Amino acid sequence: MSNEAEQDWKDIIHRCFRCGYCKFTYDYNDFNCPSYKKYRFETYSTGGRLWLIYGIINGDLQWSENLANVLYACPTCGNCMENCRFDKFNFLLVDMIEAARAEAVKKGFCPEKQKALLARTKNPDMYNPYGEPNSDNEDLKKEYNLPDKAEWVYYIGCTSNYRQKNLRDATIRFLKKANIDFTLIDEHCCCSPIMRTGQISPVQDFMNYNIAQIINAGASKVITSCAGCYRTLKKDWLKFGAEYDFEVYHTIELVNKLLDEEKIKIKSEYNKTITYHDPCHLGRHMGVYDIPRDVIKRIPGVNFVEMERNRENAWCCGAGGGVKIGYPEWAVEISGERLEEAKETGATILSSVCPFCRTNLSDANDKYNMGFEVLDLIEILDQLEIEAME
Numbered sequence: 001m002s003n004e005a006e007q008d009w010k011d012i013i014h015r016c017f018r019c020g021y022c023k024f025t026y027d028y029n030d031f032n033c034p035s036y037k038k039y040r041f042e043t044y045s046t047g048g049r050l051w052l053i054y055g056i057i058n059g060d061l062q063w064s065e066n067l068a069n070v071l072y073a074c075p076t077c078g079n080c081m082e083n084c085r086f087d088k089f090n091f092l093l094v095d096m097i098e099a100a101r102a103e104a105v106k107k108g109f110c111p112e113k114q115k116a117l118l119a120r121t122k123n124p125d126m127y128n129p130y131g132e133p134n135s136d137n138e139d140l141k142k143e144y145n146l147p148d149k150a151e152w153v154y155y156i157g158c159t160s161n162y163r164q165k166n167l168r169d170a171t172i173r174f175l176k177k178a179n180i181d182f183t184l185i186d187e188h189c190c191c192s193p194i195m196r197t198g199q200i201s202p203v204q205d206f207m208n209y210n211i212a213q214i215i216n217a218g219a220s221k222v223i224t225s226c227a228g229c230y231r232t233l234k235k236d237w238l239k240f241g242a243e244y245d246f247e248v249y250h251t252i253e254l255v256n257k258l259l260d261e262e263k264i265k266i267k268s269e270y271n272k273t274i275t276y277h278d279p280c281h282l283g284r285h286m287g288v289y290d291i292p293r294d295v296i297k298r299i300p301g302v303n304f305v306e307m308e309r310n311r312e313n314a315w316c317c318g319a320g321g322g323v324k325i326g327y328p329e330w331a332v333e334i335s336g337e338r339l340e341e342a343k344e345t346g347a348t349i350l351s352s353v354c355p356f357c358r359t360n361l362s363d364a365n366d367k368y369n370m371g372f373e374v375l376d377l378i379e380i381l382d383q384l385e386i387e388a389m390e
Contacts (some may be wrong), residue, residue: 009096011091013054022046022080022093025313032079032309034316034334038253040131043070046080046093053100068109071100075334076321078284079235082312095283096315098134101198110199118199121206127188128158129325135161136186142321144172149218153246155210155233157226158189159355167355170382171225171251178264180254185213192228192281195236207237211244223390225251225378227279227354228320231286250282252353261298269301269387276377277338277349277361278306278314279354292353292377299384305345307338315341317352319360335364343370350374365379 006215023045026030035044052070055061076094083205084090104110105157110118114216127134137156140146154175160168163266175182187210191203214222224230234248249257258264282288289311296304309315318324318334342350350365350372352358362374 009099010054010057011159012092013050013057013096015086015089016047016050016158017044018047018051019085020045020047021083021085025079025083025309028309028313032083032313032315034077034318035074038330038333039073040296044073046074046084046097049074049097049100050093053096056100056103063104063107063109064269065109065111068104069111071097072105072111072114072197072326073330074321075280075316075318075323075331077280079313080315082284098196098198101196102200103198105198105200105334110197110213110275111326114197114199114322115362117193117197117322117325118202121189121191121194122202127206128162129189129193130158132209134186134188137161137184138186140172141184144176146183149181150181151219152180152185152213152221153185153219154182154218155187155222155224155229156184157224157355158193159227159228160225161361164355164358164376165380166241167225167358167376170376170379173382174251174255174378174386177386177388178258183217183219185210185217187213190227190229190232190237192232192236193322195232196320203240207240207242211237214244214246219246219248221247221255223249223251223254224354225355225376227282227286228356231281232255235286250288250353252292252295253288254379255378256295259295263389265387265389266299266381266384267387270299270384271301271378272349273303273305273345273347274349274351274380275307275342275345276310277307277317277350277352277357278311279352279357280314280316280320283314284312295377295381296351299380305347307341307345308340317354317357317360319356322361324356329382331360332364332367335360336368337370339364339368339370342372348373349380350378351380353377
């Protein structure tokens, strides 16, 4: 970090009043910060982390393993941004934590478990954080009879491609039903996991590679079913100097657009009670709250019920920010609290629009025997009769 950048961050951090709003949601009379609720120590709140960062920049504190662990014990859910009353910098809170993590990496203090994300992603046999052999998606293209060039590219994302394959396949089937002209590319990780953990050295190369693949496919639009990929392609790549002229959509935005334009019609009923979990990267990070709810309400037969904490104050699933790999048991604990809240609604279906959320909520559902059917919204749509209109 340059001296100029350090001074900028230092000036911003010094304005933090340590008022406590970043860790408490007064509308719901409860802690909104998963980290503070777990550790109950001021340093584990966002305000506490800012002053920790200030101490590092000021030279009052030295890097250590314990200090780095405080920075990494945060799912970067962004609820602190919603509740911080100082609008001159509240939108930068997660950025500051991620910037501090990047400094931790430079100083050699990235926790060991999170280091695996970078090692796997950079491995030329993998190019993904799960350590799976890289798929160039050619087999999928053949299976679904997809062209080499198309108007749309479906950017699958690593979690859907290597862990939540049913979500991936449901998305492909929906796009086929809706008569969308799309293809797949030999995609490498969008770099969201390594960005969140401060391991940013390969981001430029990965970003440029993926952009070139999209351009080579002749696409003017990109769609992804992953909230993390959506934020990364649409927001973070621009921070790293990306230049592209294609549009980026989340799957649910396209579904809603097709319904609005009467290009598709849902012809069957789904007579179940659904509650919806807002993914942090789609909701607080990108401001998409209404669209998933609008789609759910347009499914015939659905009884839609809200959890008490929703939209900007939705409780995090616990999987983001490197917490799932770094603190797996705690990640499931965070989801467990969300499931308890979902139980109070009487819903039998817990839905979201993020493969990371689907994974962690499913893990908690299994661990605590909650009895939900945890489904991505596109998986629900895949169960229904969808007719493409002329």
